[in-house]
Amino acid sequence: MGIPIRKCICASNENNVLTDFIRTGLYDLRGRRLMQTSSPAIDILKSSNLERHLHLIASGDGQLVTQLFSELEKQCHFQLQKDLLEKLQQDLVAGWCSEEDCLAAIHSVYSTTGYILDTHTAVAKVVADRLQDRTCPVIISSTAHYSKFAPAILRALRISEIKQNPLSQLHLLSSYSPLPPVHRGLLETLKENEKQKHQICAADVNVMMAHIETVIQNQFMKVF
Numbered sequence: 001m002g003i004p005i006r007k008c009i010c011a012s013n014e015n016n017v018l019t020d021f022i023r024t025g026l027y028d029l030r031g032r033r034l035m036q037t038s039s040p041a042i043d044i045l046k047s048s049n050l051e052r053h054l055h056l057i058a059s060g061d062g063q064l065v066t067q068l069f070s071e072l073e074k075q076c077h078f079q080l081q082k083d084l085l086e087k088l089q090q091d092l093v094a095g096w097c098s099e100e101d102c103l104a105a106i107h108s109v110y111s112t113t114g115y116i117l118d119t120h121t122a123v124a125k126v127v128a129d130r131l132q133d134r135t136c137p138v139i140i141s142s143t144a145h146y147s148k149f150a151p152a153i154l155r156a157l158r159i160s161e162i163k164q165n166p167l168s169q170l171h172l173l174s175s176y177s178p179l180p181p182v183h184r185g186l187l188e189t190l191k192e193n194e195k196q197k198h199q200i201c202a203a204d205v206n207v208m209m210a211h212i213e214t215v216i217q218n219q220f221m222k223v224f
Helices: 017-024 048-057 062-075 082-091 099-113 119-131 146-156 166-174 184-195 205-219
Strands: 008-012 026-028 077-079 092-096
Touching: 008 017, 008 119, 017 026, 017 082, 017 092, 048 062, 048 082, 062 077, 082 092, 092 119, 099 119, 099 146, 119 146, 146 166, 146 184, 166 184
Parallel strands: 008 092
Antiparallel strands: 026 077
16 A cells, blocks of 8 residues: 555464464474463464465465465475565564563553553564564554453453452453453443353253254244
C-alpha cells in the first residue's frame, strides 16, 4: 500500500521453529515437540501462513511450494534455496521469547504504565525490544485482550493465590484498575453463565453425543 515498512518482525514464543527458519532457511521439525505456553495462539510447529508467503516470494511457483511442504510432511524438514532465503530476509527478521521473559514484560509494563499487555503482545514487545536498533520506529500490533488469559496475567503480576473460577479472576484483575479495563463483554458473559444450570459430562465422545441428542430432543423437538 506504499507504507515505508523497513521489515516485519516475526515474534515467536518457545515454539521458535519460525525464528530458526527465517534465520537459516532450514525448516526442521525433527526432535521438536510442541510446548504449551501462556501465548497459545502462537503455539505452532507447522505454520499455515508460511506456505502463502513462500508462494509469494517464489513468484507463484506452486510446484516448488508443493515440493517443500511435501518434504516437510514426509521427512519433517526442508531447506529453502539461497536466493529465496535472501528474499525472505529482505522482508522479515525473527526472534523468540521465553515464558519467563513474556511474564516479566507484562509485569514491567504494568508497573511503569498501568497498562496490561496480553501474553501474545508481550512476546512481540520482548522480541521487538531486542531487534530494534533505534534508527526506525517500531509498531507492535496487539491482537488480543488480556482478559482471555487471566491466570497467566495474574501470575505475571505476581499474585500468589489464584482462584480457579474465571469470574473471580477477572474481578481480581479489575481491582488493579488496569488499562484497558477488564473486558466488559467477557465479564457479563461469565456472570450470565454462573446463573445457568450445567452438567459435567464424562470425557467420552459417545457420552457427549448421547447427551447432546437428549438436549435436542427435550429442548428443540418437543411438539406443543
